[in-house]
Amino acid sequence: MKSATEYLTFKTAEHRTYVRITDDVARVAKASGVREGFALVSAMHITAGVFVNDNEPGILKDLDAWVEQLAPFREDYHHHRTGETNGDSHLKSILVHHQVLVPITAGKLDLGPWQEIFYAEFDGQRAKRLIIKVLGD
Amino acid sequence: MKSATEYLTFKTAEHRTYVRITDDVARVAKASGVREGFALVSAMHITAGVFVNDNEPGILKDLDAWVEQLAPFREDYHHHRTGETNGDSHLKSILVHHQVLVPITAGKLDLGPWQEIFYAEFDGQRAKRLIIKVLGD
Amino acid sequence: MKSATEYLTFKTAEHRTYVRITDDVARVAKASGVREGFALVSAMHITAGVFVNDNEPGILKDLDAWVEQLAPFREDYHHHRTGETNGDSHLKSILVHHQVLVPITAGKLDLGPWQEIFYAEFDGQRAKRLIIKVLGD
Numbered sequence: 001m002k003s004a005t006e007y008l009t010f011k012t013a014e015h016r017t018y019v020r021i022t023d024d025v026a027r028v029a030k031a032s033g034v035r036e037g038f039a040l041v042s043a044m045h046i047t048a049g050v051f052v053n054d055n056e057p058g059i060l061k062d063l064d065a066w067v068e069q070l071a072p073f074r075e076d077y078h079h080h081r082t083g084e085t086n087g088d089s090h091l092k093s094i095l096v097h098h099q100v101l102v103p104i105t106a107g108k109l110d111l112g113p114w115q116e117i118f119y120a121e122f123d124g125q126r127a128k129r130l131i132i133k134v135l136g137d
Numbered sequence: 138m139k140s141a142t143e144y145l146t147f148k149t150a151e152h153r154t155y156v157r158i159t160d161d162v163a164r165v166a167k168a169s170g171v172r173e174g175f176a177l178v179s180a181m182h183i184t185a186g187v188f189v190n191d192n193e194p195g196i197l198k199d200l201d202a203w204v205e206q207l208a209p210f211r212e213d214y215h216h217h218r219t220g221e222t223n224g225d226s227h228l229k230s231i232l233v234h235h236q237v238l239v240p241i242t243a244g245k246l247d248l249g250p251w252q253e254i255f256y257a258e259f260d261g262q263r264a265k266r267l268i269i270k271v272l273g274d
Numbered sequence: 275m276k277s278a279t280e281y282l283t284f285k286t287a288e289h290r291t292y293v294r295i296t297d298d299v300a301r302v303a304k305a306s307g308v309r310e311g312f313a314l315v316s317a318m319h320i321t322a323g324v325f326v327n328d329n330e331p332g333i334l335k336d337l338d339a340w341v342e343q344l345a346p347f348r349e350d351y352h353h354h355r356t357g358e359t360n361g362d363s364h365l366k367s368i369l370v371h372h373q374v375l376v377p378i379t380a381g382k383l384d385l386g387p388w389q390e391i392f393y394a395e396f397d398g399q400r401a402k403r404l405i406i407k408v409l410g411d
Contacts, residue, residue: 001138001275001411003310005379036140038177038272040312040375044386046327051231053183058215059227066228070207070344078332090333091340094325097234097371101177103270105142110268112181131384133377135312135410136272137138138275173277175314175409188368190320195352196364203365207344234371238314240407242279247405249318273409274275 004032004134007044012124016067018060019119021130025102026109028132035107037136041117042099044129047089049096049120052111060118067092067122089123096120104136141169141271144181149261153204155197156256158267162239163246165269172244174273178254179236181266184226186233186257189248197255204229204259226260233257241273278306278408281318286398290341292334293393295404299376300383302406309381311410315391316373318403321363323370323394326385334392341366341396363397370394378410 006028010019021041029039041050053059068088077087100117103110111117119130143165147156158178166176178187190196205225214224237254240247248254256267280302284293295315303313315324327333342362351361374391377384385391393404 001310003411005310005377005384036138036142036272038175038270038312040377042375042377044389046386046388052235053227053231054216056216056219058218059224061215062224063228063231066208071340078335079328079330081332082330087333087336090327091337094327094337094370096231098326099375101179101236101238101375103142103177103179103268105270110142110270112183112266114183115181129386131377133312133379133384135310137140173275173279173409175312175407189372190364190368191353193353193356195355196361198352199361200365200368203345233368238316238373238375240279240314240316240405242407247279247407249320249403251320252318274277 002032002034004028006132008130009127011127012121015124017121020055020116021119022117025117025132029104029109029134032134034104034134034136037104039102039104040133042131044131047086047093047123048128049093050099051096051118051120052100052115054114055116067095071095086123092122138274139169139171141165143269145267146264148264149258152261154258157192157253158256159254162254162269166241166246166271169271171241171271171273174241174271176239176241177270179268181268184223184230184260185265186230187236188233188255188257189237189252191251192253204232208232223260229259275411276306276308278302280406282404283401285401286395289398291395294329294390295393296391299391299406303378303383303408306408308378308408308410311378313376313378314407316405318405321360321367321397322402323367324373325370325392325394326374326389328388329390341369345369360397366396
């Protein structure tokens, strides 16, 4: 069995943004030498997400409006009694999910034609990490 | 380590529908010869989902109404400026998630008594693929 | 390849509650002897979830209010024609997702500084199971 582990660090200019990371995952998968396996892509913070969808600017705008509608910023989250102001970012992370598992077949990411992997930052402007972990043969 | 990969293709009669695929996943798991491992079940399109829940027609109707309520069809999605009309289908895919990982124990899918695996079609009436990938020993 | 499988059983006093299980997952991972691998943590019932977030009482209260807002109890779910009353619990399970995959690196759960693993009970007061399955080398 082979494995490979790499960490990416994001420090986004925006409070919320969506970063395409398909090429990073492909690079780690290739370097691992794994022909048949899985690549886990998982945010290491509780106010970020990872998802697979379309690399089309319009749908990313729609997604951003949608997460704000379903898990809006509010002053009165219980979480804010700790001094934090990012209760909505935690809920957005749970809404979108914080990880995906990408199949590797014949040495390549086995994604559909429009599937791209994104890191979703819901509370940015500081350094945050993500793990890519490949396992297989 | 053993692995097996199979693709299912769906071309549903309905725009939205939910297809039970537990038996397909069990078949691929069995044919792989894996005794202890994981079966990844992952939609390869960005307007579809995969989930585990109850094979009870009522809850599937409730689920369908619920995804339409939380991620409704709208004319004015930014995504529609591309000529597409399926912005809601993308958001529904993110809401439900596009994949599950099924444990395999002693050569069988290790699911709870009511757990069934479903393919969720959110923009059907055309051919769409799903990958089942088994890894283990 | 090494593997380990363990089942936890929950019988919560509350209808809905959130149980921190990070230590259980760490214990199973350690006992497996796996140095590089994955730990799948997956609810075996269709009215429960598993998520990774902050072990902060305020955000858990916010989460509980949020799932009730987005997938509320209602009398009139189609599912209730079966005699059940937990349609909302099924939808909450799909909203939060029923599983996470935790990376294991150098023999330890490779989680970020605030990441904790939770079992989310959405229809408790009876015995319900969860599987922890570790795979790796």
